[in-house]
Amino acid sequence: MKKYISLVLSGLCILVLTSSCRKQxxxxxxxxxxxxxxxxxxxxxxxxxxxxxTQFRSNNSAFQILGEMRADIFATDPGTNGSFTGEATxxxxxxxxxxxxxxxxGVSNFGGFYYNINQLNLLISKxxxxxxxxxxxxxxxxxxxxxxxxxxxxQLYRSWGSVIIQTEPTxxxxxxxxxxxxxxxxxxxxxxxxxxxxxxxxxxxxxxYSFRNLKGYWSKSATLMLKAxxxxxxxxxxxxxxxxxxxxxxLTDIQTNVPSLQLLTKFSDVFATTxxxxxxxxxASHYQLNEATMGFVQTxxxxxxxxxxxxxxxxxxxxFNATADNWGGxxxxxxxxxxxxxxxxxxxxxxxxxxxxxxxxxxGTYKIAGCFADKYxxxxxxxxxxxxNDFPIYRYADLLLMMAEAKVALGQDPSTEINLxxxxxxxxxxxxxxLGFPNQPIDANPREAILQERFYEFIxxxxxxxDLRRAGDSYxxxxxxxxxxxxxxxxxxxxxxxxxNNRSLVQNPGYAQF
Numbered sequence: 001m002k003k004y005i006s007l008v009l010s011g012l013c014i015l016v017l018t019s020s021c022r023k024q025x026x027x028x029x030x031x032x033x034x035x036x037x038x039x040x041x042x043x044x045x046x047x048x049x050x051x052x053x054t055q056f057r058s059n060n061s062a063f064q065i066l067g068e069m070r071a072d073i074f075a076t077d078p079g080t081n082g083s084f085t086g087e088a089t090x091x092x093x094x095x096x097x098x099x100x101x102x103x104x105x106g107v108s109n110f111g112g113f114y115y116n117i118n119q120l121n122l123l124i125s126k127x128x129x130x131x132x133x134x135x136x137x138x139x140x141x142x143x144x145x146x147x148x149x150x151x152x153x154x155q156l157y158r159s160w161g162s163v164i165i166q167t168e169p170t171x172x173x174x175x176x177x178x179x180x181x182x183x184x185x186x187x188x189x190x191x192x193x194x195x196x197x198x199x200x201x202x203x204x205x206x207x208x209y210s211f212r213n214l215k216g217y218w219s220k221s222a223t224l225m226l227k228a229x230x231x232x233x234x235x236x237x238x239x240x241x242x243x244x245x246x247x248x249x250x251l252t253d254i255q256t257n258v259p260s261l262q263l264l265t266k267f268s269d270v271f272a273t274t275x276x277x278x279x280x281x282x283x284a285s286h287y288q289l290n291e292a293t294m295g296f297v298q299t300x301x302x303x304x305x306x307x308x309x310x311x312x313x314x315x316x317x318x319x320f321n322a323t324a325d326n327w328g329g330x331x332x333x334x335x336x337x338x339x340x341x342x343x344x345x346x347x348x349x350x351x352x353x354x355x356x357x358x359x360x361x362x363x364g365t366y367k368i369a370g371c372f373a374d375k376y377x378x379x380x381x382x383x384x385x386x387x388x389n390d391f392p393i394y395r396y397a398d399l400l401l402m403m404a405e406a407k408v409a410l411g412q413d414p415s416t417e418i419n420l421x422x423x424x425x426x427x428x429x430x431x432x433x434x435l436g437f438p439n440q441p442i443d444a445n446p447r448e449a450i451l452q453e454r455f456y457e458f459i460x461x462x463x464x465x466x467d468l469r470r471a472g473d474s475y476x477x478x479x480x481x482x483x484x485x486x487x488x489x490x491x492x493x494x495x496x497x498x499x500x501n502n503r504s505l506v507q508n509p510g511y512a513q514f
Contacts, residue, residue: 066462337371
């Protein structure tokens with residue numbers, strides 16, 4: 001039990017919760033905290049809720065890798081063995097070249113997700129047995145717990161298929177459920193759990209559509225977004241139009257009961273450090289200066305100061321400067337030049353998501369050398385850049401484009417939703433005759449049009465691989481380096497460590513067996 005409580009104590013002051021920080025002072029010292037003197041007050045439940053969100057935030061790197069890195073965004077450009085700055089990819093290239101195995105799995109230990117699943121199992125157990133929490137908070141917290149558990153299992157389902165199901169808390173050496181001597185459950189059983197947990201979450205929230213902690217806490221709207229995502233997935237498979245109808249109803253539920261949600265006028269404002277919890281955000285993980293930063297951005301996605309200064313920003317007609325730009329990272333996963341060139345020059349999402357870098361030729365003209373992600377620019381403080389933007393999990397643009405997806409599947413007109421997103425993207429350059437749906441050439445295939453719009457909109461939000469997977473296997477083969485002959489690799493390999501720790505697990509078919 002001390003392991004449970006240590007997570008709580010480490011997470012109390014992580015989120016911007018002054019009152020929660022005060023509550024920590026009332027707890028017994030870590031060395032003496034036990035199940036006997038925890039779960040005794042409402043404050044302690046509040047603290048645990050803060051802790052599970054802090055732990056959720058620690059999984060964002062895995063969410064991004066699983067949801068995006070095997071898609072068609074990142075790669076070294078043709079003719080190069082590393083990024084344009086000369087930095088090595090250090091194995092990340094295995095993700096976009098589809099070259100994974102049990103010793104190079106891309107993501108190990110099932111993303112570390114089972115740790116927080118176990119915390120959520122414990123929370124559900126204690127909430128169902130307590131009388132110290134108000135009915136409103138108890139319902140809200142159960143809504144959070146069931147919704148977040150469903151989200152985790154959806155990540156596991158989409159990535160590994162058949163995985164271990166555990167809905168009761170474990171303790172001691174089995175705190176990480178992936179190490180249990182327990183076999184994986186079939187993928188269909190995992191999906192059944194996901195849908196059941198979604199139902200329990202929406203029922204628990206009752207009619208409470210409120211947001212907490214600047215939308216940094218899971219909410220009923222987050223559960224409904226997850227529901228739409230899940231039922232669109234199954235609707236594209238055996239569930240058919242019945243499941244798609246459920247997905248559309250979930251999205252309509254949000255629009256009806258949370259009318260404050262809307263697109264921001266300017267795309268880049270959605271991610272700004274000065275607009276956290278804005279009207280477009282439905283659920284995001286919070287970061288804050290001197291508290292926590294998106295460290296995974298600087299370890300793989302932005303360049304070193306000493307290397308980027310050799311290149312130019314052609315739009316600003318200037319050479320990059322270590323003091324002004326000051327990315328201070330390692331560019332292991334560059335954005336492909338071809339990715340940047342897919343955007344129309346008038347689409348504001350291009351330069352709000354991707355930074356192109358140029359070489360300056362002897363005649364004074366520029367030639368593009370490479371690109372890197374800059375959707376999250378963070379802030380500079382005491383001579384360093386800190387990536388303190390919030391990481392969005394769900395936002396209103398996602399709702400609109402999932403609604404468009406549902407409408408297409410049901411034979412309905414998706415113009416309204418697609419054109420709201422496009423109009424914001426192009427701003428004053430938007431011309432419905434040339435840019436609006438159904439007037440672009442790609443609009444002849446509405447599914448591809450929606451996938452393209454999601455590609456532009458959600459780069460570096462961990463969605464592209466999952467979007468292609470949700471649409472169907474053929475879309476993965478059409479847009480990534482994965483071949484139909486590698487169909488087994490739609491699922492990820494289980495790493496050697498997990499197979500060693502749990503001999504009841506079996507490697508996914510197609511990969512070398514353990």
